[in-house]
Amino acid sequence: AQSLYAIGPYESMAVHTAACFVMLSLALLHLSPDRGFMQIATASTMGGLMLQHMLPLTVGLIIGIGWLHLMGEKAEWFDGHFGLTLVAGLSLTGFSLILWYVANILNRVDVARVVNEQQLRAAIGQLQVTEEKKTRLLYNMSHEYRTPLNGMVGISALLLNRVDGPLTPEQVQQVTLLHTGAQQLLALVDTMLDLDTMKTGRVQTSPRYCTAASILESVRSAAGLIPIRPTVSLVVQDPPTLPALNTDPTLLHRILYHFVHNAAKYTEQGTVEIRAEEEQEGGAIRFVVQDSGIGIAGEDLDHIFEEFVQVRHPLQPSMKGHGLGLALSKQLADVLGATITVKSRPGEGSTFSVTVPCERNSLL
Numbered sequence: 001a002q003s004l005y006a007i008g009p010y011e012s013m014a015v016h017t018a019a020c021f022v023m024l025s026l027a028l029l030h031l032s033p034d035r036g037f038m039q040i041a042t043a044s045t046m047g048g049l050m051l052q053h054m055l056p057l058t059v060g061l062i063i064g065i066g067w068l069h070l071m072g073e074k075a076e077w078f079d080g081h082f083g084l085t086l087v088a089g090l091s092l093t094g095f096s097l098i099l100w101y102v103a104n105i106l107n108r109v110d111v112a113r114v115v116n117e118q119q120l121r122a123a124i125g126q127l128q129v130t131e132e133k134k135t136r137l138l139y140n141m142s143h144e145y146r147t148p149l150n151g152m153v154g155i156s157a158l159l160l161n162r163v164d165g166p167l168t169p170e171q172v173q174q175v176t177l178l179h180t181g182a183q184q185l186l187a188l189v190d191t192m193l194d195l196d197t198m199k200t201g202r203v204q205t206s207p208r209y210c211t212a213a214s215i216l217e218s219v220r221s222a223a224g225l226i227p228i229r230p231t232v233s234l235v236v237q238d239p240p241t242l243p244a245l246n247t248d249p250t251l252l253h254r255i256l257y258h259f260v261h262n263a264a265k266y267t268e269q270g271t272v273e274i275r276a277e278e279e280q281e282g283g284a285i286r287f288v289v290q291d292s293g294i295g296i297a298g299e300d301l302d303h304i305f306e307e308f309v310q311v312r313h314p315l316q317p318s319m320k321g322h323g324l325g326l327a328l329s330k331q332l333a334d335v336l337g338a339t340i341t342v343k344s345r346p347g348e349g350s351t352f353s354v355t356v357p358c359e360r361n362s363l364l
Helices: 015-031 036-041 046-074 080-160 169-200 212-225 249-265 325-336
Strands: 208-210 232-236 245-247 270-279 284-291 339-344 350-357
Touching: 015 036, 036 046, 046 080, 080 169, 169 212, 212 232, 212 249, 212 270, 212 284, 232 249, 245 249, 245 350, 249 270, 249 284, 249 325, 249 350, 325 339, 325 350
Parallel strands: 232 270
Antiparallel strands: 208 245, 270 284, 284 350, 339 350
């Protein structure tokens, strides 16, 4: 047992005392791993890599030289002067080798970093070229689509206006379907172009003074493009006198159009109501689209504004869509400085609203 109270013949510290000090030191180091010494020791930076490689080698070198010096003097291989010279020479040689080893590692890391940066720049350049080609292709395709679609819309409108003579009820129904389908395809093309414009940062706003009544009237006029079930009523409430809006009415109209389109799509019976309300004592106007449809589960609310995401519901397979409308609405709202909020519960309908800042003390 006496041997446990001395580390070798030259140190009068108990083994368990030394072990406790070692554990205490390690505990203190790990107490704050995100600060001080441990932050550098665990970092993947140049300083961290140097410390991680140099510290173990340095500690091992000092212990090895000290042990060799002690054993040599104990065995009387050399006197104190030669031992001091030996320690100095071995320390100089050992530290030189350690520095060379660590410098070689850091040099390889730096070379690899330069190569990675060059590859990354090349990849970014290739992505930019690919993105430009995709954008050109998208705009060319949209132009090719728009030409026949606009022709279909114009011809069907002429037919519905009886310019070329009367139509039978069956012909009216078929031409109306053609007219509505062509306009819906045009709206889809606009949505795809808007998303690409938002991603590339080329979106431009044209703010001007407008009224909530004019915005709601534009939504009322566009409601004819939205397929609404016979069991669903679309109600656009006439707003009271509200402060003026200084915003881009076209972008705001698109946001509300997507809200109404989704509401009509997921409402089997009941109403889809659109209204405008004053918020923040005249500092903003809130446009609300409220439906009595299927509603949205809580776990889906955080994802409905992502691209190509659609609500999971038994109605979903029969619903035509690509999950782009709400994603575009969120991005357009960010451009306008507006805020979108959603309240919904499964089976109880949904309420989508967009709050737009307006000019205080100004009425139109």
